[in-house]
Amino acid sequence: MDLSIFIGGQAGEGIKRGSMLIGKVFNRFGYNVFILNDYGSIIRGGTDYSEVRVSNEEIYTSYNKFDYMFAFHMDVFEKYKDKQKENCSTFTDDKINFDSIIRSVDGQPFMKPSIVLGMLTYLLQIPVDFVIDVIKDDLKEHAPKNIELFMAGYNILKDKNEQHIHLLKGTNTPKPLLYGNDAIGLGGVKAGMKVYAAYPITPSSTLLEFLAKNAKRFNITAIQLEDEIAAINLALGSAYAGVPSMVGTSGAGIDLMGETISLAGAVEVPIVIVDVERVGPSTGAPTYTEQSDLNLVLNVGHGEFPRIVLAPGDIVEAFEVTAKAFQFAWWYQTPVFILSDKHISESAQNVLIPFSNNYPPLIKTFDQEEQHYKRYKLNEDGISPLAFPSMKDIIVHVNSSEHTEEGYSSSDPKNLISMKEKRLRKIKTIEEDFKLMKFINVFGKESDVAVVSFGSPKGAILEAIKDLYIKFIQVISLEPFPKEALLNELKDVKKIISIEQNSFGQFANILESKTGKSIYKRVLKYDGRPFNVWELRNIFKEVVK
Amino acid sequence: MNLATDRKIQWCPGCGNFGIYNALKTVLEKEIENGTLKQEDITLVSGIGCYGYITNYYHLNSFHTIHGRVPPLATGIKLANPNLTVIGFVGDGDAFAEGMSHTIHAARRNTDIKLILHNNAVYGLTTGQFTPTSPHGFKSRSTPFGNPENPINPSLIMLLSNATFVARGFSADLKHLQYIFSEMLKHRGFAFVEVLQPCVTFNNTYQFYKERVYKVEDLNYDSSNLKSAVDLLMKDDEKIPTGILFRTNLETYEEQVALENYYLNRNEVPDLTEIINEFI
Ligand SMILES: Cc1ncc(C[n+]2csc(CCOP(=O)(O)OP(=O)(O)O)c2C)c(N)n1
Ligand code: SF4
Numbered sequence: 001m002d003l004s005i006f007i008g009g010q011a012g013e014g015i016k017r018g019s020m021l022i023g024k025v026f027n028r029f030g031y032n033v034f035i036l037n038d039y040g041s042i043i044r045g046g047t048d049y050s051e052v053r054v055s056n057e058e059i060y061t062s063y064n065k066f067d068y069m070f071a072f073h074m075d076v077f078e079k080y081k082d083k084q085k086e087n088c089s090t091f092t093d094d095k096i097n098f099d100s101i102i103r104s105v106d107g108q109p110f111m112k113p114s115i116v117l118g119m120l121t122y123l124l125q126i127p128v129d130f131v132i133d134v135i136k137d138d139l140k141e142h143a144p145k146n147i148e149l150f151m152a153g154y155n156i157l158k159d160k161n162e163q164h165i166h167l168l169k170g171t172n173t174p175k176p177l178l179y180g181n182d183a184i185g186l187g188g189v190k191a192g193m194k195v196y197a198a199y200p201i202t203p204s205s206t207l208l209e210f211l212a213k214n215a216k217r218f219n220i221t222a223i224q225l226e227d228e229i230a231a232i233n234l235a236l237g238s239a240y241a242g243v244p245s246m247v248g249t250s251g252a253g254i255d256l257m258g259e260t261i262s263l264a265g266a267v268e269v270p271i272v273i274v275d276v277e278r279v280g281p282s283t284g285a286p287t288y289t290e291q292s293d294l295n296l297v298l299n300v301g302h303g304e305f306p307r308i309v310l311a312p313g314d315i316v317e318a319f320e321v322t323a324k325a326f327q328f329a330w331w332y333q334t335p336v337f338i339l340s341d342k343h344i345s346e347s348a349q350n351v352l353i354p355f356s357n358n359y360p361p362l363i364k365t366f367d368q369e370e371q372h373y374k375r376y377k378l379n380e381d382g383i384s385p386l387a388f389p390s391m392k393d394i395i396v397h398v399n400s401s402e403h404t405e406e407g408y409s410s411s412d413p414k415n416l417i418s419m420k421e422k423r424l425r426k427i428k429t430i431e432e433d434f435k436l437m438k439f440i441n442v443f444g445k446e447s448d449v450a451v452v453s454f455g456s457p458k459g460a461i462l463e464a465i466k467d468l469y470i471k472f473i474q475v476i477s478l479e480p481f482p483k484e485a486l487l488n489e490l491k492d493v494k495k496i497i498s499i500e501q502n503s504f505g506q507f508a509n510i511l512e513s514k515t516g517k518s519i520y521k522r523v524l525k526y527d528g529r530p531f532n533v534w535e536l537r538n539i540f541k542e543v544v545k
Numbered sequence: 546m547n548l549a550t551d552r553k554i555q556w557c558p559g560c561g562n563f564g565i566y567n568a569l570k571t572v573l574e575k576e577i578e579n580g581t582l583k584q585e586d587i588t589l590v591s592g593i594g595c596y597g598y599i600t601n602y603y604h605l606n607s608f609h610t611i612h613g614r615v616p617p618l619a620t621g622i623k624l625a626n627p628n629l630t631v632i633g634f635v636g637d638g639d640a641f642a643e644g645m646s647h648t649i650h651a652a653r654r655n656t657d658i659k660l661i662l663h664n665n666a667v668y669g670l671t672t673g674q675f676t677p678t679s680p681h682g683f684k685s686r687s688t689p690f691g692n693p694e695n696p697i698n699p700s701l702i703m704l705l706s707n708a709t710f711v712a713r714g715f716s717a718d719l720k721h722l723q724y725i726f727s728e729m730l731k732h733r734g735f736a737f738v739e740v741l742q743p744c745v746t747f748n749n750t751y752q753f754y755k756e757r758v759y760k761v762e763d764l765n766y767d768s769s770n771l772k773s774a775v776d777l778l779m780k781d782d783e784k785i786p787t788g789i790l791f792r793t794n795l796e797t798y799e800e801q802v803a804l805e806n807y808y809l810n811r812n813e814v815p816d817l818t819e820i821i822n823e824f825i
Contacts (some may be wrong), residue, residue, distance in 0.1 A: 217815060230646075237590075241625035355821055391590045408550070
C-alpha cells in the first residue's frame with residue numbers, strides 16, 4: 001500500500017496547513033507519511049499543491065504520481081493532471097462545489113482541506129470518530145467548524161455512494177511529523193543554541209517562525225534583524241560573549257554574510273550558518289528546490305580560513321547534523337555550514353528523531369593558573385583555549401585585523417606567517433578528526449555500480465535502488481571532503497553515477513578532483529522539482545543492465 | 546588603576562582620537578576604582594578606520610571587528626550577557642556610510658549599547674577621501690574639485706531614529722568629554738555620543754571647532770525635550786552645540802526580546818521529548 005494524495009488550490013486555501021492535518025491523521029493511523037509542498041512565490045492567484053504520500057513501507061520522498069486528486073480550481077488540476085496514476089480518483093471544482101460547502105457553514109476558504117479530509121475518510125473508510133479526535137487535537141478551539149466541513153465532505157461521497165476501499169489501520173507506532181526546518185531548529189536547541197538571528201527569506205523563514213514561536217519554552221532568543229549582515233554580526237557577537245548562536249538564510253543571504261563569515265574565520269569565533277538552498281542565480285525561483293550553492297558555501301568569504309560544510313540528506317539528519325554543527329563550531333572555533341534545501345526544509349515526514357541523544361558543548365578551556373590569557377595562543381593543533389568577557393582576571397581581545405597571540409593588531413611578517421600557519425594547522429586538525437568520524441552513509445548492495453550524491457536526493461535514490469544491484473554512497477561532509485572513505489567504498493566500483501540538483505555538476509566536479517575517479521554518468525536536474533523515484537529508477541536500470 | 550596596554554599608540558601626533566581615548570580611559574578607570582564597574586564586565590567593540598585601533602590600547606575585553614558592523618555585533622554581545630557594559634567605537638565612514646542602516650536600527654531598537662562616533666569628516670585610514678559628514682565643496686582626494694554631496698548630521702539622524710541618549714563633544718575639551726562619557730555610562734538604553742574629532746593630517750578642524758562650539762549645559766537647556774533637541778540641531782547658524790542634547794528612558798531591546806532568559810552560563814537544554822509529542 002503506497003498512495004499519494006494531491007490537494008491543489010490557491011494560496012489562502014489552507015493547502016499547507018491542511019496537508020499537515022491530513023498527514024497527522026495517517027501518522028496516527030499507523031502509516032508512514034511524507035508531505036511535499038509545491039507553491040509559487042506569489043500570494044494570490046498561484047496554483048499550489050501539497051502531496052501527502054502514505055505508505056506502510058519505508059518511504060523517503062514524495063512520489064509525484066497521484067492516486068487521489070482534490071483540486072479547488074480547474075487550472076491547478078489541468079496543470080498536474082498528467083501525474084495521475086492509473087485509476088486515479090479525481091475530485092475537482094466542477095464535481096464538488098467546495099465554495100458552496102464553505103458558505104453553507106459560514107467557513108473560510110482556508111478550511112477547504114477539512115472537506116477533503118472528510119472525503120478521504122469516506123474513500124478509505126477510516127473510522128470517523130478517530131479522525132474527529134485528531135482534528136480536535138490539532139485545531140483546538142477552531143475544531144468545531146472544521147468538523148462540520150469534514151462531515152460535509154464525508155456525507156457528499158457517502159450520499160453519492162462513491163466507490164471506496166477499506167484501509168486497515170497501519171501497524172506503525174505514530175512518530176513525530178515535522179518539517180525539515182523544525183528539525184534543524186530542534187537540533188540547534190538540543191545542542192544548546194541560545195540565539196537565532198535571521199532576515200526573512202524563503203525557504204528559511206519557517207525556521208525563524210518556528211523558533212520565534214517557541215522561544216520561551218526553548219529558552220532561546222529568535223529574532224529578525226534589518227538584514228542578513230546584521231543577523232550574522234549579532235549572532236557572532238553573542239558567540240563571542242559565550243552563547244551558542246545560529247543564523248539561517250538562503251543563497252542570496254549567504255552572499256551578504258560573506259564578509260562576516262570571513263571575519264568569523266579570522267577571529268575564531270564559533271558560528272553555525274544554515275543555507276536552505278533554492279533555485280538561483282539571483283532571485284531565481286524562490287519557492288523551488290536546487291543544490292546550486294555548494295560552490296558558494298565552500299568558498300564564500302575572502303582570504304583563507306578553516307570551515308566545515310555538512311549536508312543532511314533527510315529530516316532526521318537535519319536534526320543530527322545541526323546538533324553536531326554546534327559541537328564542531330565550538331570545538332574548532334570556526335564557521336560551520338548546514339547545507340539544506342527547500343525539499344528537506346519545507347517537506348514533512350514522520351520520523352524517529354534521536355531526541356534523547358545529547359550533544360554537550362565541547363570547548364577547549366584555558367588553564368586558570370595561567371597569568372596572561374592569550375586568545376590566539378599558538379599550539380600544535382591550532383585550536384586555542386576559549387574564554388569569554390566577564391570571566392574574572394581575564395581579558396579577551398579578538399581582532400579582525402591580523403593579530404598577535406594576545407589579539408593585538410600586528411602586520412609584522414613573522415606574525416602574519418605564524419597566524420596563517422596556526423589556521424592551517426587547524427584545518428589539518430579538522431581533516432584528521434573527520435577521517436575518524438563517519439561522514440558518508442553507504443546503502444544498497446555491493447556492486448560495481450555506485451551512485452554518489454549529497455543532500456536531499458537521498459530519499460529518491462534510496463527508493464530507486466530498491467532490489468537493484470547498486471550501491472549508494474551519500475556524502476554528508478563536503479568540507480572536509482571524505483576522500484579516503486570514498487576511495488575505500490569505490491575500490492571495486494566500475495561505474496559511478498552522480499546525482500545532484502544543479503546544472504554545473506558541482507558535486508561531481510569536486511568528487512572527481514578530490515578522488516581522481518571519473519564519473520560514468522552525471523544525472524543533473526534543474527527544474528526546481530525534487531528527483532522522482534521512478535525517473536531515477538529507469539536511469540539506474542539502464543546502467544546496471 | 547591603569548587601563549593602558551603595552552601597545553605603542555599609532556595615531557598621528559595631535560590626532561583627535563587621543564582626546565577620546567584619554568577621556569574615556571580616565572572615566573573608566575575611575576568607575577573601576579570606585580567599584581561601579583568591574584574591569585572584566587566592560588567590553589569594547591570597534592570598526593575599521595584609524596580610530597578602530599583604539600581597542601588595542603585598553604586593557605579591556607574587546608572585539609575589533611569589520612567596517613560598519615559595530616552596532617549589530619555589540620547588540621549580540623549585550624543580548625548574550627546583560628551584565629556587560631558594551632561600548633562601541635565607530636567612525637563617520639564606518640557607521641554612517643557602510644553601516645548606516647545598522648546604526649539607525651540599533652538606535653530605534655533602544656539596544657542597551659553605547660556608541661562613540663569619531664567624527665573627523667574624512668576617511669583617515671584610507672588616506673583622505675570625503676565621508677557622509679564632509680561639508681559640501683570639501684576638497685578631498687576623491688573629490689578634487691569639491692564634494693558634490695550635502696553632509697548629514699549624525700546626531701540629528703540619531704535623534705530622529707529614537708535614540709534615547711544623544712550627546713556631542715569636542716575631542717579637544719577633555720573635561721566636558723569626561724562628563725559626557727560618565728553620563729553615557731549611567732544611561733540604560735541606546736546612547737550615542739558624537740565626538741567632533743580633528744584629523745590633523747587630512748582635515749584639521751581644531752581652529753574651526755574652537756571658534757564655534759558651545760555647551761548646552763551653559764544655557765538653560767532642557768535635554769528631555771526631543772523637539773527642542775531637533776530644533777537645536779536644525780538651527781542654521783555658525784554655532785555648534787555640544788553637551789547632552791537629549792535623554793529619555795524607555796524599555797530596552799534586550800529586556801523585550803531576552804525576556805527573563807538570562808541564559809549565559811545556563812547550559813541546560815529543554816526537554817524536547819515533551820515538546821515533540823505535539824508533533825504526533
Ligand atoms: C568592507 C570594507 N570596505 C572598505 C574598507 C576600507 N576602509 C578602511 S577604513 C575606511 C574608512 C574609515 O573612515 P572612518 O570610519 O571615518 O574612520 P577614520 O579612519 O577616519 O578614523 C575604509 C573605507 C574596509 N576596510 N572594508
Ligand atoms: S590620519 Fe587623521 S584620523 Fe588618522 S591618525 Fe592621522 S590624524 Fe588621526
